[in-house]
Amino acid sequence: MHRTLQQSLKLGWVVIGLLAIMTVAEFIVAISFEDTVMLFTLLLIVGLAKAWLIIQYFMHFGQLWGHIADVWRGTLKDDPVADREED
Numbered sequence: 001m002h003r004t005l006q007q008s009l010k011l012g013w014v015v016i017g018l019l020a021i022m023t024v025a026e027f028i029v030a031i032s033f034e035d036t037v038m039l040f041t042l043l044l045i046v047g048l049a050k051a052w053l054i055i056q057y058f059m060h061f062g063q064l065w066g067h068i069a070d071v072w073r074g075t076l077k078d079d080p081v082a083d084r085e086e087d
Contacts, residue, residue, distance in 0.1 A: 011057065012058075015053055015058070018053060019050055019053060022046050022049060022050050023050075026043060029042045029046070030043065
């Protein structure tokens with residue numbers, strides 16, 4: 001899906017806003033819970049969600065995934081002609 005520059009910038013700001021909200025939620029969780037297991041679990045969930053947002057929208061991993069899959073298919077495919085050319 002191709003987006004215009006304005007749509008991409010708007011999406012970027014929305015993601016930045018979500019990350020800010022999640023950071024505030026992390027802070028509230030950190031000062032609210034005494035139970036270590038619950039604290040760890042909640043912070044882990046929020047941290048993983050933030051990491052996914054960053055990887056997906058700022059590192060553009062979703063756009064690269066198709067190319068990575070093509071590279072892996074190419075390296076794993078047995079091509080006798082290419083093998084002979086290397087010799």
